[in-house]
Amino acid sequence: MNSSLAKALFESGARLRNPSLFRQYESFKDTEWWNLPALEQLQLERTRKLLKYAAESSPFFKRRFKASGFDVEKLSSLSDLKVIEPVSKSDLIQFNSEIHTGMERAKCRLAETSGTSGEALAFLRNEEWDSANRALMMRSYDWYGVKPWDPNGYLWGYNTRYLDSKKTQLLDKLQNRFRIFRYSEEEIRSFAKKLNGASFISGYSSMIYEVAKALIELDLEPLPLRMVKGTSEMILDAYQPSAEQAFGGRIISEYGAAESGLIAFECPRGSMHVNVENVVLEVDENGDLLVTNLSSFSFPIIRYRLGDCVSLSHSECGCGRKHMVIKDIAGRRGATVFGHSQTYPALTFYYVFKNLALKKDILLNYKASQSEQGCVDIYIEGESNRRHIEDVKSELYKYFGKDIVFNIKFLRQFSVETKKTQYFETTI
Ligand SMILES: [Zn+2]
Structure with a gap:
């Protein structure tokens, strides 16, 4: 598909599904180079707005704030959040209906996840929340000269021949992407052929690795891509040499989950910058990450224990962005x-x-x-x-x-x- 057509399709899809996408993208572009105090001020204002809404509209948080002695009117710094008891995945499942704020269903989309710890969860995601994720992803893609409508290879879910593939094919076409359905030599060859004209590849890092190894074994020419994005799993160092050999670049990582939204994205200098405009991260005394998603109005995600241990850093990154950096993520591995x-x-x-x-x-x-x-x-x-x-x-x-x-x-x-x-x- 030629690029202006792909872009037009993307834009018309966005107008229908994500009307606030481009507005949010512009606003995230505006704050991209802000200094730390300005970013923190913005974060605090947005936190106040979300918590106020949760206190009014979510029976669960109304109760929880009260039990913690937390008064959103008195919120003066993010460290005030510490008194609120963290929320677990079991809470999201057990108190699901009370956490929901009663936002009009038509304005939300149903999100379902079995999660990396294997527990099943379903919730409503408001349009701004969904669009914020997409807008932040677009901003991060810009770091690599990539647009979401560029031709791309997709390793997210190889599926079986039983797949209801008509819908998948249509969605793939609309997003200018192609994927592998089976790990056969023939499929990998045809995938590689298509990758020749692609701008990026994304998917589960262990799958990217499997494909990279196969390409090397088949002795195919390296495929220079602008971005190789691994997601949802820890990218093992052992994957990188094969990725570099097969795709001409390291696998860079994206960090987030369905409940938390997109938390961080790796910049070309190798730092995992946190999307501080849209998430608040805290690390508890055990090193556990707590996430607050500032767009989660339909189903507030406040001090949510994601299940990963991380360390955060404010050290300067060579790229010049002042967004806080995640140093290490322990807890998810591609086994x-x-x-x-x-x-x-x-x-x-x-x-x-x-x-x-x-x-x-x-x-x-x-x-x-x-x-x-x-x-x-x-x-x-x-x-x-x-x-x-x-x-x-x-x-x-x-x-x-x-x-x-x-x-x-x-x-x-x-x-x-x-x-x-x-x-x-x-x-x-
Ligand atoms: Zn950086």
């Missing part, structure tokens, strides 16, 4: 699942359960655990249910075939300890 004859990215489990949620409306909390090659235990929270076993098994089969034997076990309730662990644990 490998070992079958009898092949390996698979751990995120495959995420897709299995996401597909169940999207296609069959089955929301399950799960944990997968492997201690032996070709064999994986799947724990599901709740009462044993034969229909769910069948559905989980058939979904697993689509990805793993007969290469892995699964033992599906039901646990009435996951322990607090289990909830803290990753959705996939391995001792191999």
Whole structure:
């Protein structure tokens, strides 16, 4: 697709779905080079606005603020937030309807996530919230000379031949992107051919790595791209040499989650700059990250414990931006699942359960655990249910075939300890 057509399609889509997108993008561009005190002032003002709204419209936060002795009228600095008890993923699930502010449904979009810790969650996301994420992403893409409508390769969810691919094909076309559906030599070759005219590639870093390795093994020419973006998982150092060899650049990272929105993006100097205009980050005494999303009016995300340990820094970055930097993120890794004859990215489990949620409306909390090659235990929270076993098994089969034997076990309730662990644990 030629670039002016792609841009026009993107813009008309945005007018329908995200009317505030370009206005927000302009405003984030305006604040991009602000100094720290100005950014912090803006952050404080926006925090006040969100918390005020939450205190008035969210029964859950009304109660929680009261119980913490927090008075939004007296908020004078972000450190005042400390008295509010943090919110966990279980809270978001258990108190889901009371957290919602009753914002008109027509103005929101339903977000569903099984989350990296395997717990299922659904909530309404208001237009400004959704658009802020997209606008911040556009600002970050600018750092690499990339526009979202540029031709791009997509490694987000390789899917199976059972995929309802008409809709996917249309969405891909509208976003000028193409993807891999299977890791066959033929598919990787055709993907590589398309990448030749692409500006960037994005997706789960373990998948980017798998494709990079395959391209190298096939002895294909390096594909110079402007940006190689890994997301949702920690990018292991071991991935980088292959990425550089195959794509001519390191995998840069993006950090965020469905509930928190886009938190940070890596600049060309290698710093993970926090989108301070739209999120407030705090680190508690255990090193756990707490996120407040300043656009989350439909379902306030306030002092939300995302489940990652991070360290923050105000040290100067060579790029000149004054936005705070995330130093280390511990807690998410792209692990490998070992079958009898092949390996698979751990995120495959995420897709299995996401597909169940999207296609069959089955929301399950799960944990997968492997201690032996070709064999994986799947724990599901709740009462044993034969229909769910069948559905989980058939979904697993689509990805793993007969290469892995699964033992599906039901646990009435996951322990607090289990909830803290990753959705996939391995001792191999
Ligand atoms: Zn920087």
